[in-house]
Amino acid sequence: MEATQRTRIFREEALRHHEGSQDEGDVLRISPKWTQWTYWVLIALIVAAALYSLLGTIPEYASGPAMVKVEGRSELTVEAPGIVASVDVRPGQRVEAGQPLVSFLSREETSTLERIEREFELQLVRVLQNPADESARQALTSLRAERELAQARQQARTLRAPQAGVVSTLKVRKGQYVNPGESVVSVTGDEVHVTLVALLPGGYRPRLEPGKPLRVELNGFSHEYQTFTIESVGDQVVGPNEVRRYLGADSGDAVQLSGPMVVVKAKVPATTFTIKGKTFNYFDGMLAQADARVRTERILVTLIPGLKGALGHED
Structure with missing residues (x-):
């Protein structure tokens, strides 16, 4: 008895406590109902994905920047440098054809015209006094041509409305110096096409044809x-x-261009557009993003390009 007690290193109370504290787990119970329908759902999803990959298609678009152009607007520029003498209109004002818009100082043109008119009157008196004087007749003919040219140059110092319409933009003020070729004023006519x-x-370019749809998203x-x-x-395919x-x-610098491009035109049916019940006007130079659908390809061919020949041609 004493030998048996000496061989045990744990007390009886500790052993009984340790044996009583063990909790045995229960058997894992799996319901065969939900595992069965989950299995068939997964099989159905795999079959549907395979069919969609085989029959479904992905469209490919030719995308690029676009710009709204308002046709029927006249942009007036100056041919010679000068200082603005007067501005006779304001933006939004309606004008008639031939109405003065902006005038420039024309001292040189005026003095030249006055000198030619004086010489023309003197030669005319000589011709009337001696109708047989051929030199006087030739000089009179030459002065008549010079007078018409001087009158045209003087009139060119005043920009006039080329058509009836509304002044859309005015870029100068009185006393401003304007360089040749600069845009001064623009007039939008009554018949406007966007x-x-x-x-x-x-x-x-080979896939783009008239009559196909063009999807457009205006900036803003x-x-x-x-x-x-x-x-x-x-x-033609042209560069930037x-x-x-x-x-x-005025518009070319507003678009970021790179690489060879082709110009595609689409006629806008109205001068306004409606978004969420609100109507807005199209303005010249508005930027947009354009997408033209060029072809469609099967999803499976997109994933595995080697199957392109086996599954038929693309649209």
């Missing part, structure tokens, strides 16, 4: 899309510099 000019990547109207019909596609010349000096 055109969208899209600049799409040149590589898509995110996720508000409009769809127009392509009216014309450029015959040529595109800037086409858009004009």
Whole structure:
């Protein structure tokens, strides 16, 4: 008895406590009902994904910047440098054809015209006094041509409205010096047509055709899309510099251009557009993003390009 007690290193109370504190786990119970329908749901999803990959398609778009062009607006510039003498209109004012808009100082033109008119009157008196004087007749003919040219130069110092309409922009003020070729004033006529000019990547030129839809998202109207019909596609693929010349000096620098491009035009059916019940006007130079759908391809072919020949042609 004493030997048995000496071989145990733990007390009886500790052993009984340790044996009584063990909790045995229960058997894992799995319901066969939910495992069964989950299995078939997964099988159905896999089959549906396979069919969608085989039959479904992904469209490919030719995307690029676009600009709104308002046709029927006349942009007036000056041919010679000068100082603005008077501004006779204001933005938004209605004008008639031929109405003066902006006048420039024309001292040199006026003095030249006055000198030619005096010489013309003297030669005219000589011809009337001696109708047989051929030199006087030739001098009179030459002075008549010089007078008409001087009158045209003087009239050119006054910009007049080329058509009836509304003054849309006015970029000068009295006393301002204007360089040759600078835009001074623009007049929007009564008949205005809005055109969208899209600049799409040149590589898509063979796939672009008139009559196809063109999806447009105007800058400032995110996720508000409009769809127009392509009216014309450029015959040439051009570079950024040529595109800037086409858009004009005022608009060409507003668009970031890179790489070869093709010019695509779409006619806008109205001069206004409606977003969420509100009507807005189109303005010349508005920027947008244009997308033209060029083809569709099966999803499976997109994932595995090697199957392109086996699954048929693309649209």
